[in-house]
Amino acid sequence: MRGLAKRFGEKVAVNGISLDVPAGSFYGLVGPNGAGKTTALSMATGLLRPDQGQVWIHGTDVWQDPLPAKRRMGVLADGVRLFDRLTGEQLVTYAGLLRGMDRDTVAERTRDLLRVMDLEADAGKLVADYSAGMTKKVGLASAMIHAPHLLVLDEPFEAVDPVSAANIREILAQYVANGGTVIVSSHVMDLVQRMCDHVAVIAQGNLLAAGTVDEVRGEQSLEDRFVELVGGRSSGEGLSWLRT
């Protein structure tokens, strides 16, 4: 992406971000709340038209040539409803059919996806009755059904239990090993450090650092480096009365 920018009225949400995500990388996008992660990812995935700048996926411009670009992408947007009057199985199938896939492939992959997401038992339940973590997982399954080259996941691990999170991480790692590219946004540094090979730090709409995880963090842990870049950590005084 090159010079991507968006402002909402007076507020500049994303201030000209340029970022190269190498094919086959597991890229983490980190930043404090309100840094512009979701806005940047929305512009990259065709959900929000940028004021300036361009996004290419494997050489295809997302905004000039949307259909082929979207075919290569699987997206899990954050804070977005699903069609929750469908059952889990129906929703994943629906996502597949919307992509124009044939019925047999869709049926086979839906079964596989529900199995690895541990949703088999609840496949026939309405998504409206799912818990937050199950909803995330079924959204993730819908994003993966068409075997995209690139997965863009906004906060994929929020509210997901540790076991499912580990399963999902494994699936994603395998996917990257087979040549897929993943972009995840998160503010759990530990997770990003363990899982991703590349990382970009953004705050207040600006790109502060980008590169491989080792380049960005140097000698420190990613979390310390992140706090150093973003600032705003209060001195360790603490609450003197908070003790028993």
Added chain:
Amino acid sequence: MVAHLIRLKLRLMVNGWRRSTMQLVFTVIGLAYLAGMLGVLSVGMFALAGESVQVRGTALVLAMSVAVVLWLVIPVFVSGVDPTLDPVNFVTFGIPPRTLVVGLLLAGTITLAGLGTALGLLATVAAWRDHPWAAAAAVLGAVLGTLFCVALSYAVTGLLASVAGRRRVRETLSLIAMVPLVLAGLIISQVADSIAQLWDRLPQIASVLAWTPLGSFTALPWTVAEGRLGEAAALLGLCLLWLAGALGLWMLAIRRSVESRGGAGATASRSTGLGLIGRTPATPAGAVMARSLIYWFKDPRYSASLVMLPALLLLFWFLGQQDGTYGLLLALGPITGFMLGYAISADISYDGSAFALHVTSGVSGRDDRIGRIAALLVWAVPATLLITLGSCALANEWAPLPGLLGLAFGALLAGAAVSALVSARFIYPVPPPGSSPFATPQGAMMRIMLVQLASMAVTVVLVLPELVLFIVALVTGDPLFHWLTLGVGLVLGAVLVWLGIRLGGRWFDRAQAETYQQVLRHA
């Protein structure tokens, strides 16, 4: 503790006004309206004081009964009337339920409805100003009555919310509750017939209601004024009993909602297989069609209109029977067509942010439009046909059938075409998924009205050819023109739908991202 809760309620109110000026404006309008109503009520009470004791008692008991019924019914329609002080929010504070209930009860009284009820009941004191003891009893009844109303409505909402599989239950209830609304006209006209007899029996009805939770609170001063002190004491006991009962129910509801926290959905329905999604053609358009169809039956915001149609048929037939002309009944076919065609004009607004899936999947505008229109037509065409046939059968007039069908199908198809265009680009706030179909979203009223009126007007213009032909047919009585109406309706309608899909699809493709952002803003 209780004082804290009341202060919290006031703080929430002030913050709400700070967040949106509109809310402040609404509150001020509400207060002004309330003041006006109370003024009228007070004048009425003073006037009532000149009537006999029996008339006064009857009027007050009946009025109170209506008020209690309103307190009971309205929360069912408006999901989550006052969620600001949901007891679940207080779970972590470890407040004893008894204290919590008292605090919430008093906090609930400082809402517009609570204040209105309290002041309205206090105004009834004026009606008893010639009987000091009755007036004193009226004050007591007013205080107890207000608390009862508030407690009752919280108990009802709380219990409804905690019923197992609560989403399904609430949706079904609000659908069932709609039928009497549609039939209200019928019921009123039925009642009006017998109103003369009813009038004589009102005192009798009131004296029965006095011993129920509906009327006890205002019956108290009545019995005092008539000097029946023994009955008055019994009524006071009953009042306290009702209040205690309502509070008990409320406590039960709180306990239930606290316990069921996290266990929700345990009884959720399950189905196996793909249902409709497995049956429509395996293309993007087919998938959209299946999904839309599922929503017509499973989403109360859609199914409300399905329930409405047979009820309307019944209502119009009844009205026709009363005055012997069936013009209105016969018009039902075309009206149905018009309303159904218009029904999908807010389709994307209804999707809410779930529409993101269509955007990120790169669904083409053509597929999206075709799917949604097909889902509508596949049942709306037979439904329109049946209703037109049904209206002709009920009216026993078959001559205008072809013309009516032409008009009905013409309106349905033209409406669908306009909807295909409108829903692609004009987004307005709708009740969010999962809420009652009657919950009207706040704000943006102008935009909603403008979009709806404009699209209706365009639809009417597009149906003009059929309309003119049909009128000619009516005037000349020549069956040829009836058949012509049918022909033109079908052909012109088909052309319009095709155009709607083409053009709507192009709009959809060009501005997908902007449309989605609009949906997000209103969601």
